[in-house]
Amino acid sequence: QVQLVESGGGLVQAGGSLRLSCAASGRTFSSYAMGWFRQVPGKEREFAAAITWSGSSTSYADSVKGRFTISRDNAKSTVYLQMNSLKPEDTAVYYCAASGRSNYTPVNRAHYGTWGQGTQVTVSS
Secondary structure (H helix, E strand, O other), X not given: OEEEEEEOOEEEEXXXXXXXXXXXXXXXXHHOEEEEEEEOOOOOOEEEEEEOOOOOOEEEOXXXXXXXXXXXXXXXXXXXXEEOOOOHHHOEEEEEEEEOOOOOOOOOHHHOOEEOOOEEEEEEO
């Protein structure tokens, strides 16, 4: 099992940028596809971005496409989410997750078996 710890959240003005990091420990990080999800109170956790084990393929939700970039560094066992042109509607708790479907970019949260504790992102207008 891999353990995940997110960092990098915070308060930013609309139009600004943040970079989230998710550090993994435990089993081999490169065995997993990785995803970022986000959740607002009272709503379901929604997909934001995913990346295959090698980084060769990525997927994005339409709401973040062109603004967010997911990447990974397997040597550092870390996945990143670069968020640019942030909007107030991006405000949420952001979670990273690991999926055993390493050659895919799963968008369904049911395909992820391990989750981090989340990091708060707040975008002010």
